[in-house]
Amino acid sequence: MLQYLFYKFGLFIIHTVPRNWSYRFAEFVARLHFFMSSKDRNAVIHNLRQITGRQDDLTADARKVFLNFGHYLVDFFLMYKTVDRKFIEDRVRVVNRAYLDEVAAYGKGCVILTAHIGNWEMGAAVLDKLGHPVTAIALPHKNPKVNILFNKQREAHGVIVVPTHAAVRRCMQALRHDKFIAVLGDRDFGAFGEPLDFLGRKTLIPKGAAFFACRTGAPILPTFLTPNGDGSYTIEFHAPIFPSQEEGVVFEDSVIGLMKRYVMVVEQKIKEDPTQWLMFREFGIEFENMYPHPGA
Numbered sequence: 115m116l117q118y119l120f121y122k123f124g125l126f127i128i129h130t131v132p133r134n135w136s137y138r139f140a141e142f143v144a145r146l147h148f149f150m151s152s153k154d155r156n157a158v159i160h161n162l163r164q165i166t167g168r169q170d171d172l173t174a175d176a177r178k179v180f181l182n183f184g185h186y187l188v189d190f191f192l193m194y195k196t197v198d199r200k201f202i203e204d205r206v207r208v209v210n211r212a213y214l215d216e217v218a219a220y221g222k223g224c225v226i227l228t229a230h231i232g233n234w235e236m237g238a239a240v241l242d243k244l245g246h247p248v249t250a251i252a253l254p255h256k257n258p259k260v261n262i263l264f265n266k267q268r269e270a271h272g273v274i275v276v277p278t279h280a281a282v283r284r285c286m287q288a289l290r291h292d293k294f295i296a297v298l299g300d301r302d303f304g305a306f307g308e309p310l311d312f313l314g315r316k317t318l319i320p321k322g323a324a325f326f327a328c329r330t331g332a333p334i335l336p337t338f339l340t341p342n343g344d345g346s347y348t349i350e351f352h353a354p355i356f357p358s359q360e361e362g363v364v365f366e367d368s369v370i371g372l373m374k375r376y377v378m379v380v381e382q383k384i385k386e387d388p389t390q391w392l393m394f395r396e397f398g399i400e401f402e403n404m405y406p407h408p409g410a
Contacts, residue, residue: 118259125263128191136192140184148180155180157396164397165313165388178389185341186392190235194270197239205346206240206339213335213351218246220354223289223332227323227355229300229380230392232340233347238296239271240339240349247272249288250296251281251322281322289330297323300380301397308373313381315398324372327357328365334372336379340390352379 128136158176217224228234238248254277255261265275276284285295307318327334336352384391
């Protein structure tokens with residue numbers, strides 16, 4: 115209940131004051147979180163060391179991760195009234211639109227593969243305005259009221275939210291009707307992921323994107339939306355990854371092969387700006403399933 119009240123209070127502030135004031139409020143809360151939670155702070159620092167290889171003081175970089183998460187929440191809770199076609203024209207730079215058009219013309223639906231980078235929630239809203247609403251798999255919050263609160267923001271932009279327990283059936287249906295689904299590919303929230311090398315550590319990577327692609331023949335389109343720091347955003351589409359059409363290939367081998375290909379894309383995107391990877395628990399098999407991600 116406390117978490118729900120906190121989000122409701124934050125919503126009240128965000129919807130009452132100008133956007134730049136909302137960012138300042140979110141930054142204050144983020145700094146407080148950074149100071150109060152040594153567990154989260156140390157985890158982020160350890161992750162940054164692993165990604166960058168740096169051994170110097172990374173306190174400032176870790177603090178920026180927390181501040182970026184605060185900005186993510188402001189943008190998420192404001193997007194239902196701000197993200198429209200004019201917003202796309204004025205504030206969103208679209209990179210490699212041809213890749214989006216390519217998978218749309220392919221005729222087998224599309225698996226949008228993203229990660230906890232920048233603002234994945236706004237990415238889904240932008241896709242809707244570009245003419246491709248998505249069915250998104252979302253891990254339900256433990257608090258049902260928080261879950262409803264978050265899903266209302268998503269559904270305002272045509273996102274069909276599918277809980278994890280119903281994901282396989284609903285996503286397969288969407289793809290078979292030539293629709294888009296969206297899957298996060300950088301962290302497995304259960305114990306059924308595939309252990310792969312990820313940013314220098316053996317990590318459980320979710321199989322969802324590769325599983326759906328191999329089952330239906332749908333291409334995987336790595337997609338990331340990140341803020342530019344000036345009130346504008348960039349949505350970037352990477353080259354589509356198509357499942358193998360070779361006969362006689364073992365299904366599980368096809369899945370793992372696809373996973374290895376898109377993991378490299380996610381790794382490269384994280385390395386471009388590690389402070390935009392909003393991961394608050396140490397990644398790696400030894401750390402999986404210890405704690406929930408605050409923005410999941």
